[in-house]
Amino acid sequence: MSLTVPFKQVDVFTEKPFKGNPVAVVNFLEVDESGVTQEELQAIANWTNLSETTFLFKPSDDKCDYKLRIFSPRSELPFAGHPTIGSCKAFLEFTQNTTATSIIQECGVGAIPLTISDGLISFKAALADYEAISNEVIANYEEAIGLKFVTAPALLHTGPEWIVALVEDAETCFNANPNFGMLGRQTKQNDHLGIILAGPKKTSSIKNSYEMRAFAPAVNVNEDPVCGSGSLALARYLQELYKFEETTDITISQGGRLDRDGHIIASIKKEANGSTSYHVAGHAITVIDGKIKL
Template sequence: MPHVLPFKQVDVFTAELYKGNPVAVTNCMGIDESEVTTEQLQAIATWTNLSETTFLFKPTEPGCDYKLRIFTPKNELPFAGHPTVGSCKAFIEFTGTKKEKIVQQCGLGHIELSVTDDQKISFKAGKTIVEDISDDVAKAYEATMGIKSIERPRLLKVGPNWVVFLVKDSDEVLKIDADFAAMSALDLDNDHTGVIVGGLKTGCTTGDAYEIRAFAPSIKVPEDPVCGSGTLSFLRYLNEINQYKEPKNLHITQGARVGRNGNLYCKIDTKSDGNADYYVGGYAIAIVNGTITL
């Protein structure tokens, strides 16, 4: 028998209607996960045709509030940023919870989220891996975007595998017109999710405001309007090349080229031993509220 389940579409990393990045969230906590198949979940994600679609299930590990499964139109992901924030917002509204600390179970492990009184939701990064990429691959990616990175690009594995580039400033970021076919071929050849490009906000003298863009054509997301995991990758990359000695708050904006105005409030929390924790957060608005048949 089909299940008719609560459903929301949440606009993420925005406090302004229709200016963030939407995620479709289905509340499956009233059924057993064994009652549905991965193929069914993937079919819904392909149908919604958003960059990500998620499904909330009852947690299967102690200490977690829910289990989250995340799908692009093409495949399942172990973690993604804007779906994590948007799904947490949906969970709060589905359940009426008023907790300040929420723990998400997902393919990457346990993700800690905090919720402020004004409903800003932030997640603490899980495990991240930084790897070099070859000069040939880096130059090939640069050719797809017509850019030259001012620092050596790196591969950041944060669930998705993002190749991160830093250019001179936000003007350079915003003028990119990428060759998506060539970029997609590079992603597929190298098992990369896509590309993150960032630059310091033009005119910023404090070094704490950046514009970034996220491209993932190989998973049918040519440009993700506002990307949480991409932002996390960018934060980790900045710390890799700059080695922040003290905790640093950063404001990252995304989406200007695709008519959005995403705002992410981030922190690189450097510890006395030189390691750091990374936090990415923002606001979210549930715009569509209804049911979906699964």
């Protein structure tokens, strides 16, 4: 492999550079996917050192706009939240598409529908399943986080396996200082990715507005700055808790303790056929724009 292709590093869940969660996006729209190996893609993702690096290819399915392959520094992922929003933003800029209102992304979990409205990019979740966990596991997590949870935490299958736990209020969430060593051992033991901790903002309805943090020390990420799949897990957890009967937006801030300032809207949508779907939306801004030499 010796070629130079367009590259962007996009900041997601923010409109201000350096305040969101970055994703590196390599434009392989003009490159045959069979011309690059899994090892080559992995080497690039290992080198950027970001939580995710993505590769845009021509779709193999005609109804999709592009195919996305998502890599962490260590492995390929079937799906990830902020990389999906950042890669859609990059795709629109690479193709100079300023008018699209809907896009379909082909990726490991299938076709993901995205909508674009007033600069806000939203994806529909392929998976958001709820599962209760035992009191013993809950007690252990309370010890690791160092706080009492106000409702019973649960395991949310969103691709990543997140535990969602609520504390009293946004301030309590912001000030939490987990024991990362203990939390890493516990989550590894239980096969959970990590913990999504959230507290309601008192200025709003406690059902709709949250401060959130995402801890995943077992995969070497003590704290993720702004987390798409985590916000999806939180929305699905709140639906179980509050049984919303109408379409509801959950607004989430995240990242303050890491000097970021991320903003996420996680929506619980009531479809015409009576089913419920989950959506995650945010802004994205291209910060680095150029070419990458392979």
